[in-house]
Amino acid sequence: MSPDSISALRLSLQVAVAATALNALVGIPIAYALARRRFRGRSLVDLLVTLPLILPPTVVGYYLIVLLGRRGVLGAPLYQLTGWTVAFTWYAAVIAATVMALPLLVRTVRAAIESVDRDLERAAYTLGRSELRTVLEVTLPLARNGILAGLVLAFARALGEFGATLMLAGNIPGRTATVPLSIYTAVQTGERAEALGLVAVLTALSCLVLIAANRLGARAA
Amino acid sequence: MRLDVHDLAFGYPGKEVGQGVTFALAGGEVLCLLGPNGGGKTTLFKTVLRLLAPRRGRVSVDGAPITDWSRLRLARVFGYVPQAQLGVFPFTVVETVLMGRTAHIGPFATPSRGDRAIAQEMLAVLGIGHLAARPYTEISGGERQLTLIARALAQQPAILVMDEPTASLDFGNQVRVLAEIEQLARRGIAVMLSTHDPDHAFLCAHRVALLHHGRLARLGPPGEVITRESLREVYGVEVTVTEVTGADGRVAHVCVPTLGPLERGILPRHPGHPS
Numbered sequence: 001m002s003p004d005s006i007s008a009l010r011l012s013l014q015v016a017v018a019a020t021a022l023n024a025l026v027g028i029p030i031a032y033a034l035a036r037r038r039f040r041g042r043s044l045v046d047l048l049v050t051l052p053l054i055l056p057p058t059v060v061g062y063y064l065i066v067l068l069g070r071r072g073v074l075g076a077p078l079y080q081l082t083g084w085t086v087a088f089t090w091y092a093a094v095i096a097a098t099v100m101a102l103p104l105l106v107r108t109v110r111a112a113i114e115s116v117d118r119d120l121e122r123a124a125y126t127l128g129r130s131e132l133r134t135v136l137e138v139t140l141p142l143a144r145n146g147i148l149a150g151l152v153l154a155f156a157r158a159l160g161e162f163g164a165t166l167m168l169a170g171n172i173p174g175r176t177a178t179v180p181l182s183i184y185t186a187v188q189t190g191e192r193a194e195a196l197g198l199v200a201v202l203t204a205l206s207c208l209v210l211i212a213a214n215r216l217g218a219r220a221a
Numbered sequence: 222m223r224l225d226v227h228d229l230a231f232g233y234p235g236k237e238v239g240q241g242v243t244f245a246l247a248g249g250e251v252l253c254l255l256g257p258n259g260g261g262k263t264t265l266f267k268t269v270l271r272l273l274a275p276r277r278g279r280v281s282v283d284g285a286p287i288t289d290w291s292r293l294r295l296a297r298v299f300g301y302v303p304q305a306q307l308g309v310f311p312f313t314v315v316e317t318v319l320m321g322r323t324a325h326i327g328p329f330a331t332p333s334r335g336d337r338a339i340a341q342e343m344l345a346v347l348g349i350g351h352l353a354a355r356p357y358t359e360i361s362g363g364e365r366q367l368t369l370i371a372r373a374l375a376q377q378p379a380i381l382v383m384d385e386p387t388a389s390l391d392f393g394n395q396v397r398v399l400a401e402i403e404q405l406a407r408r409g410i411a412v413m414l415s416t417h418d419p420d421h422a423f424l425c426a427h428r429v430a431l432l433h434h435g436r437l438a439r440l441g442p443p444g445e446v447i448t449r450e451s452l453r454e455v456y457g458v459e460v461t462v463t464e465v466t467g468a469d470g471r472v473a474h475v476c477v478p479t480l481g482p483l484e485r486g487i488l489p490r491h492p493g494h495p496s
Contacts, residue, residue, distance in 0.1 A: 038234065120309065122272045127376070128296025128324030 001197050007174050008182035009201060011090070012159060015178055019097035019158035020151055023105045026098070027154070028147065031109035032135060052164075053103035060099060061167025068095065068168065092169035093176050097158035105154040112146020113139060152213035156206060222283055222298065222379040223247050224269075224411055229278035231261070231268035231435075237276060238264040239435025246411045248379065251402060253426035254415040255447070257456055261435040262415040263304070266382050269413075270301055282380070296324035300378030304385050305366040311356040314349065314368050315340055321375030336375075343371040348397065362389035370398065374405075381405060383414035387421055399425045419447045419460075423474040431455055444474065452476065 001009075033039065034046055052060045068075045070085040079085050086092050116139050124134040140147065162180040169176035171185060179202050186195035223245065230240035239261040246252050254262050267273045269280055271287060280287050282298055300321070312320075321343075322336040332340075344350045347367045352360055357368060366389050373381060386402075387395040402425045406412055416422060422429045422443050429446040431439040433455045439446040452460045459479040466472050 117309070119303075119306075122267075123303070125272060125292050126270060126296060126299070126301040126303075127320055128293045130292050134292075 002194060004173050004177075005182060005194060005198055008177055008179050008198065011093070011174075011177070012179040012202075015090070015093045015097050015161075016155050016158040018094045019101055019161075020155045022094065022098045023101055023154040023158075024151060027102050027105040027150070028109055028140070030102075031106045031150075032113055032139070034106070035110045035113040036139075049106050050103050052100050053107075057100060057161070057163025058167055061096060061164035064092075064096060064099065064164060064168045068092070087168055088170045088172065088176060090169075090175060093161075093165050093178060096164035096168045097161040100161050100164050101154035101157040104157050105150040108150030108153060109143065109147050112143035112150070115146070116142045148216050149213065152209060152216075156209055159202070159205065159209075222411060224380050224413075225279075225281045225284070226269060227279045227281070229265070229268060229280065230276040231264050231273060232276055233264075233273065237435070239432070240277070242278070242432075242435075242437050244430060244437065244440055246380070246413055248409045248411045249406050250428070251406045251412045251414070251426045253422040253429045253443075254413065254432055255417075255419060255422055255429055255455075256415075256432035256438075260432045262432055263384055265432065266301075266384055266413075266415070270299055270382060271295060293324055296376065296378075298379050300373035300376040300381045302366075302369050302373045302381070302383040302386050305362055305369055305389050308356075308358040308365065311358045313354050314357055314360065314364075315344065315353040317357050317368050318343055318371045318375050321372040324376060339377075340371075340375050343374045346374065347371050347401065363391055363394050366390055367394065367398070370401070378410065380411045380413070383412065385415050385417065387416055387418065395421070419452065419476045420474075422447060423476075447474070447476065 030045065030049060034042065034049075065072060065087065067073050068086050070076065070079050070087060075085055075087065086095065120142065121134050121138055124138050125131075129137065160180055161178070162184070165176070165178060166181060171177050171181045173182070173185075177185065179198050183195050183198045183202075186192075186198065224247075225245050227243050229242045230237060231242070232238035242265060244252065254265070256262055264273065268275050271280070271290075287295060308317075315337075318340040319332050319336060322332055322339065326332055326336065341350070341353070344353055347370060349364060349367050349371065352364055352368070357365065360368070366386060370383070370386060373383070383402075386398050390398060399421060402412055402414065406425075406427075414425075426443050428441060429439070429443045430437050431446055431451060438455060439451055447462060449460055449462055452458065460476045461479065462474060462476050464472055465475055
């Protein structure tokens with residue numbers, strides 16, 4: 001494999017791992033809130049989190065540019081303050097992959113949390129455990145299988161993200177060209193062998209992730 | 222400590238179960254909640270314990286509303302004995318009781334020798350010390366009920382809320398639990414329990430609340446609340462309330478239901494009450 005392919009592979013793994021971690025950090029609290037809390041704007045949060053599943057990735061990417069681009073709603077003040085912009089960096093690829101993977105994680109984890117018997121949480125409350133500690137010690141451990149499944153789905157989705165990444169991060173070899181983008185470039189430029197190599201690696205990687213997930217699921221159950 | 226429930230409306234999101242419930246409960250007092258299935262007893266308890274948000278009204282302890290209390294603070298005041306259910310996890314009986322110490326253990330500490338001693342002592346008080354090492358999932362329903370009572374006692378609460386603590390017990394254990402409730406009240410604990418047996422209310426309660434269709438139909442001393450008329454109104458059955466003098470000279474009240482003429486069978490041939 002060419003050095004470009006290897007750097008694409010390293011970048012893809014980096015992005016997918018970072019996006020999965022961000023998903024866990026952001027997505028699990030959102031999933032818990034949607035499953036267990038009644039709050040103002042709940043259906044709006046539900047809608048916003050689910051939208052990337054329905055919208056074309058390029059549309060999500062466009063919204064991300066509007067939000068985070070150099071002249072974006074959040075991007076402009078950031079640029080003025082620091083002279084730095086997130087667009088066309090490695091971070092942009094992470095953000096795009098995170099947003100695109102979020103609905104899969106939130107929906108899976110939410111269903112897992114909803115299936116936890118509320119009386120077990122109430123038992124913890126009556127014994128004096130705060131909501132946060134009950135979540136950490138009762139709810140999440142009981143929802144473990146669903147959370148693992150959600151994280152695997154999120155990882156797989158992040159690994160394969162194409163459209164939104166292209167919009168926000170571009171396709172810069174060595175910096176933002178992840179494996180899916182490199183495959184596209186290789187095909188466009190007629191480098192069939194290069195494309196085939198990356199396709200094979202991505203396929204193998206996806207299979208490995210699925211097998212690992214199934215094993216984890218079997219052991220947890 | 223004094224518990225005040227004022228004009229409480231309770232239920233689930235989108236469904237009101239009861240309303241207008243007002244009562245007070247002082248330390249050393251036993252309040253018994255009677256009422257038919259589905260009358261709202263468990264929902265009322267869960268609302269008092271803040272497991273459900275009140276729809277209207279207020280619950281306060283010593284005059285202070287408990288609305289913004291932390292779970293820890295609540296658990297140091299309220300002990301809860303839920304209706305005994307099949308266990309989910311095979312914790313041993315003594316481990317289950319030890320969980321009652323949660324509110325008294327520091328955030329990252331483990332139970333101390335003192336906590337273990339309290340757990341063992343509560344098992345002994347309820348006469349189930351021999352079950353200590355048995356898994357909670359493998360003991361009988363009555364033993365589970367006693368374990369949950371021991372857990373609530375290990376919590377050392379000022380107010381004890383018990384949801385049908387005698388429901389799954391045999392006759393001997395029913396009497397033991399009622400005697401224990403009397404002892405707890407003597408030690409100054411405020412006890413609130415629900416039961417399906419008016420005789421139990423007569424035996425242990427200072428006051429009885431009759432919960433019917435989510436409202437307090439009556440509230441007062443057992444002799445005034447548990448009457449032929451009130452039981453007919455709430456349960457739709459005929460009873461005779463009578464006095465019995467026990468072997469110790471104490472006068473007890475008992476309810477004897479009237480089953481109707483024998484030839485009627487289980488299902489009445491004619492609607493209405495026998496004349």
